[in-house]
Amino acid sequence: MTNLAIIASHPIQYYAPLFRCLAEDCNFNIKVFYLWDFGITNQIDPGFKQSLKWDIPLLDGYDFEFVPNISKNRGTHHIFGLQNPNLTQQVLTFQPDAILLTVSYNYASMYSFIWQMRNINIPMIFRGDSHRIQAKNNFKSQIKKLFIAKIFENFDACLYVGKANYEYFKYHSVLESKLFFAPHAIDNKRFSAMTNEISSQAKNWKQELGIPTKNMVILFAGKFEDKKRPLDLIQAFINAQLKSVSLLLVGAGNLDSEMRDLSKHHKQIYFAPFQNQSLMPRTYASSDVFVLPSYGSDETWGLAINEAMCMGCPVIVSSHVGCAADLVKHRKNGLIFEAGNVEDLTASLKEALADHYRLKRWGEESKIIVRDYCYDRIISGLKEALAAICKK
Structure with a gap:
């Protein structure tokens, strides 16, 4: 059984059922580490411009814990919205065999976490959904490309959600052998x-x-x-x-x-x-x-x-x-x-x-x-990634 630590920005209606499915899978012992409590408490959503709390269970059926967020302006709308200085300690206390990041690296907490994990021998997997459909090719974009490629070097595998996301990872020099299909899905x-x-x-x-x-x-x-x-x-x-x-x-x-x-x-x-x-x-x-x-x-x-x-x-x-x-x-x-x-x-x-x-x-x-864009297919891609990492 794999001890899998999952780092997520906050409880999300699309991810909670996936985490329940992983918890039910006998191959995994999971714990989700949340960096913010949006979605389970009434808070203003910047996009909807109103107080919002989801009305379906987001924390049932799997183990989780919240990592204290010390940001004065908490949220995912800016780089300093997730500041969780205890993240590395809490994750390591779980003694994970592998770590899955479902949150973007582009937050203060994630940069700190990736830096602190660089000399710790625990494989890390990144799952993202960015694309380059409307990409610019100029000097600034080339510098950004090199920076992101360096970030991705810290991961042993990346899960891509679709064709455009696959091309994004390839553009940033992620080897094909490190890429595994885990499509975006809902319940x-x-x-x-x-x-x-x-x-x-x-x-x-x-x-x-x-x-x-x-x-x-x-x-x-x-x-x-x-x-x-x-x-x-x-x-x-x-x-x-x-x-x-x-x-x-x-x-x-x-x-x-x-x-x-x-x-x-x-x-x-x-x-x-x-x-x-x-x-x-x-x-x-x-x-x-x-x-x-x-x-x-x-x-x-x-x-x-x-x-x-x-x-x-x-x-x-x-x-x-x-x-x-x-x-x-x-x-x-x-x-x-x-x-x-x-x-x-x-x-x-x-x-x-x-x-x-x-x-x-x-x-x-x-x-x-x-039908093929389902949680079972995500879990299958995750297992393929873990199997490849274990062979190294």
Whole structure:
């Protein structure tokens, strides 16, 4: 049995079920070391601009401990938001056979931890999701490339979540022999267990929102912030002039007033507040197609796409969304449009909504594709990495 220490920034709804699966696996004895308590206490989310606490269990079914964070401005939005001077001591007290980092190295605590572990003979594995889809090639980027490559030299293996992330690691000189596939995944079982009850809840919710029963629904769910480009979607929907189609925008954020102002003269645009995790299956079940129009390098994957696909949604994503190359098969389960191009997004909306029956087929294909992006596959990749490390 492998004593596996896992370092995570904070309890995350996508990781907690994975940790439970690892705890149930007889090959592992795990302990998760959290660097921040966001998600289990009411705290302001910078993206949603409101107090947030997840309504599903995030700490059940596995061993964990919190490492005291002395930062005066705790969080993952800046390098000094995670400052945990006791991290190395607490991890070593667990006597791990291996250490898995699921948190970015780009925090004060992680730089300190990596430096302190450099002469300690415990293999370390890094799992990240960065990509270079919108990369710049200049002097500054070359210096950054060398710096990141030096960081990755400290790891015995790296787990990549998809094609774009694989290319990111390769660009930073990580050997192919050190790379193992461990895809981004969500709790597929919870989201795919769609029942008649959820369908009924979705129907009732749409009625409460005032969406006409006969209308098809385009859904955006997430933070109302610049990188998600909800304004692009609103403008594209207005331009498309689709008949018997509504646009539903679910979430909150600093673009809220601007989005409502752009939408105020258009009757078929609807807003709903932030929906906690227990309500997300109903949210996706309310739609006919899910859209993620993000722009820039910050949309490293887009796990909302996994969730939507589990619920049988066809998807439309921008070319900057990290999961596009893995999960979106153009004209098979959705469409990929040029990021930031409102005309291209408008055309995609028109194409997708032109054939209701084809859209249904795309949704069925989504469910098939996303099956392989599951926790079992992550654990398999982790085991492959550990086996390779043990051979050294």
